[in-house]
Amino acid sequence: MPLSPEQDILCERLEKGEPDPRAAALIRQQAREIDDLWDRLSRAYALVRQESPAEMIQDEMEQLRAMLDERQQLKTPFKLHCKLRTAVSSVCGL
DSSP states (O other): OOOOHHHHHHHHHHHTTOOOTHHHHHHHHHHHHHHHHHHHHHHHHHHHHTOOHHHHHHHHHHHHHHHHHHHHHTTOOHHHHHHHHHHHHHHHTO
């Protein structure tokens, strides 16, 4: 999304190293807009592929499991592996 003139000026100030408390608000706003756009794109993509949300979740779970398996094979430190396993388990309801 294009920046407003005010946002553009704020970015220029930040690039020059000038602190501005409005920067955090701009970052949060941009992050929300990106997140909203990503959600809309994901829904549109699912419609095009005629997938249900359950199928999308199943695909995501499979990708997360594959990532965990790959990390385990690379002998990821035990602590990191446990954190990843716990995160996936809580998200996937395992």
